[in-house]
Every structure is written in C-alpha cells, then in structure tokens.
Amino acid sequence: MTSILAASTLALPLRARATNGGGSAKVISTWDFGVAANQAAWTVLSRGGSVLDAVEAGARVPEADLANHSVGKGGYPDRDGIVTLDASIMDGDGRCGAVAALEHIAHPISVARRVMEQTPHVLLVGDGALQFALEQGFDKDNLLTPEAEKAWREWLKTAKYAPVINRENLDYRKSLPGGKDNHDTLGLLALDASGKLAGACTTSGMAWKLHGRVGDSPIVGAGLYVDNDVGAATSTGVGEEVIRNAGSFLVVELMRQGRAPQQACEEAVRRIVKKHPDGAKKLQVGFLALSRHGEVGAYAIQKGFSYAVCDAQKRDRLLESRSVYST
Template sequence: MTYAMIGTWRMAYEGLCKGIDLLKDSGTSADAVETSIKEVEDYPFFKSVGYGGLPNQNGLVEMDSAFMNGDTFAVGAVMGISDVKNPISVARSLSHDHFNSVLVGNGATEYATQNGFERKNMLTERAQKIWRKRKREIEEKNLSPYDGHDTVGMVSLDQSGSISVGTSTSGLFMKKPGRTGDSALVGDGFYADSEIGGAAATGLGEDIMKGCLCYEIVRLMGTGLSPQDACDKAVYPFVKKLKERYGKIGEFSLVALNKEGQWGVATNVEFTFAVGTEDSKPAIYIAFPGENDTTKIDPITQEWLDAYSKRIKAPID
C-alpha cells in the first residue's frame, strides 16, 4: 500500500520529512504524526506552537493539542496545558484511555507530570519580548491584542492503510486565560477515519469551530469526492454563509488526505503547507482562494522561503 503525509504551514516541513522517513520504513501513521509535531513543538522560532509559542494576556504559554486514531476513532486531547515539553505526546497517551481522554488546564498538566512527560518552561526570552512589545502597543496605540493563531496539523497515511491526525498550538496570542480554539476539538480542528481519510484545520478557532469543517471534509470524501473537491465544497460555501450571517470571518485553512494518498487544501488567505507521498518527496506549497470556490496552489519560491526565515528570526526591539 501507499503512504503519504500533509501538514499545515511552512513550519510543518522539517517534521514532515521525518514523518515521511518513518512511513517509508513501514512505520505507523501514529508515530509519524507524533514525531513530526514534536519537531515543530521543539523549534523555538515557531511562535504559535510549543516552545517559543506566544503567551496569553498574563504571560503564560497555554497550549492545546489533540491526536486521533483513524482505525479506532480513539481521541486524546489537552487544552490549556502549560510547562510540558510536548503536548502532542500527552494527547496521544490520553487517546489510549476510554475515560478521561480529554483534559484541561491544571488537570492536563498534572496528568503529564504524573505520567513522566518532560516538564519545561515553554516561555522563551524571545516570546516574552514579543509579549512585552505587544503590551506596550496595546497601551500606547490602542491596537488589538490578537495577532497570530497558527496551528500545526498533520494527517498521515501508513503502508498498512491506517490514518492518524494530530494538532498542536499555543493558541491565540494574548488570549484570555483558559481560552481554547478548534485545535483540540474533534470534528472541528481534526478528524480521521482510516476507511476514508483525515483532515486538520488552522486559523481562527472561534470561527472554524462554527462549521465542524474537518468532519465535513472527511464525510464528503466518504461520498466519493477527492480531497481537493471535498475541501473546496466544505470550506468556501461555509465561509460565505458565516460572513453573511455573522457579519465577519477570521482566517480558515484546511488540509486533507484520503486513504489512497491523495491530498487537498482550501483556504481564505495566503496559506503554506507541506506534503509528501510515496511518489513525491516532501515539498512546500502555497495556496490561495481561487475563482468559483476553488483553490489555487503553487510551488513555494526560494525568495519566499528566504524572506520567511529572515522574518521569524528577526531581532525583537
């Protein structure tokens, strides 16, 4: 059987490369997802996930993460976990429990401590500088505090036909303590069914969760639609409906993978993602909303990659 993997944003690429290597060597989709997301969580310059993630309004890094096994529908999730090195590993561990598989706040952190997961202060000096700068801007310029909410989501298919999905995020920058978005909510931020496929979301969780879009994409793939058609059909009509009824809308970006290793993407903003399959080595692409409720996808340019690397590592005043 074939294997494949897709992940949200440029930040997914290095982790996805490790995941693809595991899949190539007959590794499991679950191991590929966890390994890939841990790579993102551990990199300090990705400011919306794990170590280096941006804190809430009180200066605390609160993280959300989830894991789903598409063979069994087993789900594990943590919301508002703090000072734990790899939330995705905690979420995967919780997916083995029938009861208490979703934990929040102090309960999630306590579970991680009691079960031997590595503790770590996840607030870096760089992230703290960004937080202090934004606090000043809010006070002096009356700017909105909310700037940045990118989730890493990974969907993986292994050679045995199993599909797994995982997500991890530090959530909305300057969020209120205890806030959570879509990333750890099954059906909203992620969904997987090994008989069909899987999907993961990134963007403004408060709006993504209004549409249960990951479940809807998998459901549509189950009717015979390709991942790309399913993404387009689920996302763009709902974006229009939400804007009409609610009056405004945040960023939406979703990725999907089916049991044949085909993939799809839909977005209402400029959106980068990484993907690799048995037939094509891992690569980064950029997507835009296209005409007639379709998605335009192009290969990433070296110029874009160079600018990205410079931007995420730029000194903080």
C-alpha cells in the same frame, strides 16, 4: 477582488494519487514548518513504524522549535503572559486523545497520546492535564522564552489584539516586521502503505488570547478528524470559526458522500464565508485533507495558506492552496 470561481482557477495543482491496498505512503501538513514535520514522520514510516508514531514524531518537531511562535515552547503567551498549549491526536479507527490549556509541558502532542492510550477520556484541560502529564513522567518546563516574553511586553504597550493573516507563511513572514500578533497550527495527516491513517494537531493558540481560551486544535471533529474508511482532515486559522462548523468532521463527511478532498475542503470553507459575507475578507481559515487513496485537497479563505507534501515519488513539496480571495 477576484470571485470564488476565478480564484479557484489560479491555484497550483493540488492532487496527488496513491494506490490503495499495497499503496504508497504519504504525509501532508500545514504551513512551511510542516516540511520538517513531514520529514520526521516520513522517517518513522520508512522504518516500518506505525502511522500513529509517525504523526506524533512529526508534531514534536515544531513543538521543539523555539523560532516557531505559534506551536510549542516557542509559542507566544496569552495576555497574562502565560503560554498554554493545545493538541490532539487521532487514528483511523476512531481512537483519539487531546489536551487543552496545558501549561509547563513542551510536547502536548505526546500528552494527548497518553490521554488516548492511558485513560478512558478524550480531552483533559488546564491543571488536570498538567497533573496527568506529570504523573506520566513528563518534565515540567518554563515555556515562556525570552523572545516570546519580549514580544509580549511590547504588546502590552498597546494591548491591541489584531492577528495577522498568514503570518505562518514563510514568504509572507519575511515581508513583515517582527513582533506581529501571530496564531496558527501544525496539522499533520499521514497514510501508510497498508492504507491506515492518523493525524495530529498542535498549537499554542492565538497570541495574547484571553487566559483559558481554547481553539479548534484539541477539539476532535473541529481541528482534526480521521476515519480509515474515508480519509482525514485538519484545519488552520481562526479556531472559533472552525469549531462553529465542526470543520474537519465536515470535510471527512463530505468525502464520505463522494466528494474528492479538494471539493470537500472548498465546500467547508465556503460555508464559513456564507455565514460571514463581509467579515470573511478579514478572516483566515483553511482546510487540508487526505483521502484513504492518497488524494490531497487544500482550500482557504485567503491567499497564502501553504502546505507541505511528502511521499516516495516527490519528497518535500511545499505548495500553496487555492483560496476564495486571491488578493
């Protein structure tokens, strides 16, 4: 096992700079499916759209991808065979909205935005979130796809819960047989040319979870946090550990104290590892951060956390983050 110090020297370059003020726009997001999400967000920004419109548009792409089993309509269900979705959205002025354990609505990120803009609340859950979505004109849909139902029925033969680390990484997925347990998140952060920030986070949560389980994605400060004065952060992996550490808020606060995004992500991950010195070897949590100047940071417990970067200079880069463990 490679030490933390040694592992950090083996990673790909992470940081990209953008000028502040009249600077360069940038979009970053988690995992290989973030590439398509970034493209949708970039299209909005390039046409002069708002950074909030950009992150919503980006998040809707994996939500609509039926081949994506950890986000949106294609997501795997809980152990009762019910697909429930979580999402949050936030801008750099502190406005935010979220939904959790939402059934029958294919785009929870858009419902989360309506919560932010049309209610005095931040988070709606379960039946109340569904009621609100229907009142707002969202279409009711059957989220359990034939492929997801087939995987669920196969899982019922053993009913064993054993998430596979990094199954969201495209190269890693290619080496695995189909039907493996899967959980993860699309976290997307965007910076426009005027220096405004926004973020979105959306997931179907852990496959085969207990009905009603909610992870970090819809919890502002855990799965997502954005502050125009500092930067933005999002998380991926086992949400319970992110919630316990208020992970994305922690990353932004470390940046506020003067740490670069890379340093902030590393510190947040190491705090989790410190609390689980043995169990961390079987645990994946990663953080992705973007400063108000356009600097990028990413760090994870395990090797294999990929993230996508899109900007005017080098469009559509897929990179692998540094990690505590290299094997």
